[in-house]
Amino acid sequence: DIVLTQSPGALSLSPGERATLSCRASQSVSSAYLAWYQQKPGQAPRVLIYGASSRATGIPDRFSGSGSGTDFTLTISRLEPEDFAVYYCQQYGSSPRTFGQGTKVEIK
């Protein structure tokens, strides 16, 4: 199985600041088949980024993804109040599909 390790576990930032979240894979992720999801309390996850760097439909351009191989990054350029949530990376190039353990972005 591909193990995804996210860092940091939690990030305390203020609205307007930049957030940088990391996802490291235990082996290369095929063709950058990596997605990022946002989850708010009591809600299902929502896809933000797929293919490592493509924004899903309706996702604001302050969200961007990058990376390849084993190292991937989600960047939120300027945090809005609605962006404080938990973020998960997930690979879908190999079976079983696996998720990282999540990074919580909280208000400082």
Add this chain to the structure above:
Amino acid sequence: QVQVQESGPGLVKPSETLSLTCNVSGGPISNKYWSWIRQPPGKGLEWIGYIYYSGSTNYNPSLKSRVTISVDTSRNQLSLKLSSVTAADTAVYYCARDRGVAVALRYFDSWGQGTLVTVSS
């Protein structure tokens, strides 16, 4: 816009079988992969397995011996059965759809709201 809704018992006894249904509306179940994913309270996400509308399945090896996913295209519905449950199976269970059939599109683009299943006597 497809809508996905999970349903089933909220409480299951240890050693019994957990059974959930996922109803899909606003679009056909056909030509898509559909997954079950779970999330223990306060923890991360675990992929359980998927089914293609034709009936082919792929399960997470960690659960494979206990999982059955099936589909009923006439009712636009899929189901999950997990046998011999323990307290470790207590989780919110989600049904989710892949964006497309090509590997490049096999990320989850539509999710149900999830249903909490507690395993307890």
